[in-house]
Amino acid sequence: xxxxxxxxxxxxxxxxxxxxxxxxxxxxxxxxxxxxxxxxxxxxxxxxxxxxxxxxxxxxxxxxxxxxxxxxxxxxxxxxxxxxxxxxxxxxxxxxxxxxxxxxxxxxxxxxxxxxxxxxxxxxxxxxxxxxxxxxxxxxxxxxxxxxxxxxxxxxxxxxxxxxxxxxxxxxxxxxxxxxxxxxxxxxxxxxxxxxxxxxxxxxxxxxxxxxxxxxxxxxxxxxxxxxxxxxxxxxxxxxxxxxxxxxxxxxxxx
Amino acid sequence: xxxxxxxxxxxxxxxxxxxxxxxxxxxxxxxxxxxxxxxxxxxxxxxxxxxxxxxxxxxxxxxxxxxxxxxxxxxxxxxxxxxxxxxxxxxxxxxxxxxxxxxxxxxxxxxxxxxxxxxxxxxx
Numbered sequence: 001x002x003x004x005x006x007x008x009x010x011x012x013x014x015x016x017x018x019x020x021x022x023x024x025x026x027x028x029x030x031x032x033x034x035x036x037x038x039x040x041x042x043x044x045x046x047x048x049x050x051x052x053x054x055x056x057x058x059x060x061x062x063x064x065x066x067x068x069x070x071x072x073x074x075x076x077x078x079x080x081x082x083x084x085x086x087x088x089x090x091x092x093x094x095x096x097x098x099x100x101x102x103x104x105x106x107x108x109x110x111x112x113x114x115x116x117x118x119x120x121x122x123x124x125x126x127x128x129x130x131x132x133x134x135x136x137x138x139x140x141x142x143x144x145x146x147x148x149x150x151x152x153x154x155x156x157x158x159x160x161x162x163x164x165x166x167x168x169x170x171x172x173x174x175x176x177x178x179x180x181x182x183x184x185x186x187x188x189x190x191x192x193x194x195x196x197x198x199x200x201x202x203x204x205x206x207x208x209x210x211x212x213x214x215x216x217x218x219x220x221x222x223x224x225x226x227x228x229x230x231x232x233x234x235x236x237x238x239x240x241x242x243x244x245x246x247x248x249x250x251x252x253x254x255x
Numbered sequence: 256x257x258x259x260x261x262x263x264x265x266x267x268x269x270x271x272x273x274x275x276x277x278x279x280x281x282x283x284x285x286x287x288x289x290x291x292x293x294x295x296x297x298x299x300x301x302x303x304x305x306x307x308x309x310x311x312x313x314x315x316x317x318x319x320x321x322x323x324x325x326x327x328x329x330x331x332x333x334x335x336x337x338x339x340x341x342x343x344x345x346x347x348x349x350x351x352x353x354x355x356x357x358x359x360x361x362x363x364x365x366x367x368x369x370x371x372x373x374x375x376x377x378x379x
Contacts, residue, residue: 083266087274094278094301098285103294110297117304120271124315126338129345133307136349141300148293148356152363160290160370167288174284181276185269199269221335222342230339237346244350251357254364 023057045105048096052089052112060085083123090116101162107145114138127218271312279305292359292369296352303348307341314338 030050063085067078093116096109114137121130154160188198226234278301285298314337363369 079266083270087270090274091277091281094281097297097301098281098288103291106294106297110300113301114304117308120274120308121311121341123266124271124311126311126314126341129307129311129338129341132342132345133304136345137300137304141349141352144352144356145293145297148359151360152293152369154368154370156367160368162290162294163288164290164372170284170287173287174280177283178277178280181280182273185272185276197268199267216333218335218338221333222338225335225339230343233339233343237343240347240350244353248353248357251354252360 019057019061023054026053026057045100045102045108049108052092056089079123083120086116086119086123090120103149103162104146107142107149110145111138111142114142125218128222265315268312268316271308275305275308275312278302278308290370290372292362292371293356295371296355296359299355300348300352303344307344310337310341310344312337314341 063081067074067081090113093109093113097106097113100106100109114133118130118133118138121127121133186199188196190196282298282301282305285301286295287298289295289298314335318334318337359369362374366374
């Protein structure tokens with residue numbers, strides 16, 4: 001079993017050709033569909049999704065190649081660049097969820113937000129949680145939302161407006177809460193004699209190496225603790241899921 | 256061969272906390288300003304994801320310290336407590352959204368629309 005530390009010390013050269021192959025396939029498929037007139041109109045959402053897809057598939061391997069070439073100079077910025085890229089992706093897609101008038105477009109951007117959050121989980125050494133997030137959120141819940149949108153369409157009468165009249169007030173509230181939370185989180189706090197929480201001016205390693213994930217694969221850790229420490233939580237969760245199924249059936253029954 | 260000591264430098268935790276707070280506030284704005292009931296549920300899910308990011312970030316930073324102080328004196332324990340919390344939170348959120356959508360469907364069956372501004376039977 002290779003640990004994380006040993007994997008990082010391998011010297012396998014990395015060629016991100018796979019990304020360009022996938023990008024070429026997608027671009028060719030979309031171009032073929034456009035010539036066949038299967039995509040009706042190039043609306044804003046389509047262009048946004050196309051730009052996002054191009055950024056993900058064409059820019060990411062460039063960034064990886066850049067860091068592979070310029071590693072002695074810029075190596076220490078690599079995790080930060082990845083974090084900024086993923087977090088900008090998440091926040092952009094979340095803003096589209098909040099502001100799109102068409103609800104199906106908002107659901108699609110919600111799916112992209114879930115995928116971005118899964119990327120953040122992988123950066124936090126939580127691979128199993130990332131895959132659970134992809135399976136349940138980006139898989140099941142997105143489809144569930146789309147089915148619900150389909151079943152609750154406004155078939156007759158006026159189209160529902162997408163936002164109510166309290167939007168400016170809500171913007172103020174959300175911005176105020178964001179400012180408050182960020183001011184609290186960026187406040188330096190002395191935890192112990194050797195640890196300070198908060199933004200520093202230098203690129204300091206804020207934790208010691210023992211606080212990183214040790215050489216146990218993530219899924220082994222979760223599997224063992226799920227069966228010993230968290231058994232009760234597991235059983236209660238199974239009861240909750242059964243209750244949710246039964247409750248959903250009863251509530252949505254045709255009566 | 257290469258100097259990879261940078262690769263396991265973790266990102267300071269407040270990066271993740273700021274990200275999760277921004278995501279939470281975007282979700283809050285979505286819940287408070289959308290008229291469609293399913294749009295409100297979408298904002299709710301954004302808030303769930305923000306709190307899950309918080310949980311896993313705290314686990315990466317302080318998981319071992321918390322386990323040492325709480326459970327034992329061993330020095331080679333990795334604790335997945337935050338990740339377990341996040342997994343169960345994802346599961347319970349999925350169940351809750353299922354119930355929510357069932358409620359919305361029964362509401363649609365009664366009112367023939369899911370506009371939350373026009374549901375005013377119990378209003379003044």
